[in-house]
Amino acid sequence: MQRRALLAEVYSGRVGVTEVCDASPYLLRAAKFHGEPSAVTCPVCRKEPLTLVSWVYGDELKHAAGSARVTEELAKMTALFEEFTVYVVEVCRTCSWNHLVQSYVLGTPGMRNRRPGRRTAAE
Ligand SMILES: [Zn+2]
Numbered sequence: 001m002q003r004r005a006l007l008a009e010v011y012s013g014r015v016g017v018t019e020v021c022d023a024s025p026y027l028l029r030a031a032k033f034h035g036e037p038s039a040v041t042c043p044v045c046r047k048e049p050l051t052l053v054s055w056v057y058g059d060e061l062k063h064a065a066g067s068a069r070v071t072e073e074l075a076k077m078t079a080l081f082e083e084f085t086v087y088v089v090e091v092c093r094t095c096s097w098n099h100l101v102q103s104y105v106l107g108t109p110g111m112r113n114r115r116p117g118r119r120t121a122a123e
Contacts, residue, residue, distance in 0.1 A: 007044070027098060028093060045095035048094050050092055052090055053068050056074070058083060060082060060107075082111045084106055
């Protein structure tokens with residue numbers, strides 16, 4: 001995968017660690033407050049386990065779009081919204097390595113129509 005290729009570049013010295021580890025202060029803050037520890041040790045510095053941060057995106061989310069959420073919040077949001085996308089980023093808080101590990105869609109289809117008081121005359 002892309003991650004493996006990138007790491008191979010780092011190990012071979014073709015790509016500098018500082019180029020790869022470009023986590024913004026915002027991402028590192030999110031890792032600190034919303035991150036969940038993983039069992040995987042950082043592949044770059046090998047000093048600490050990676051922290052997983054889940055970012056949510058979607059038109060429905062309005063101001064919440066682009067924010068980091070913990071697992072319990074994701075569960076609540078699944079019940080509240082029809083569809084939103086979660087991007088899971090692994091972050092090393094020691095060397096700032098970060099990489100998108102997966103993305104998936106959550107939500108409850110038909111949610112909006114089921115909400116009371118939102119029915120249209122056509123229903
Ligand atoms: Zn690291």
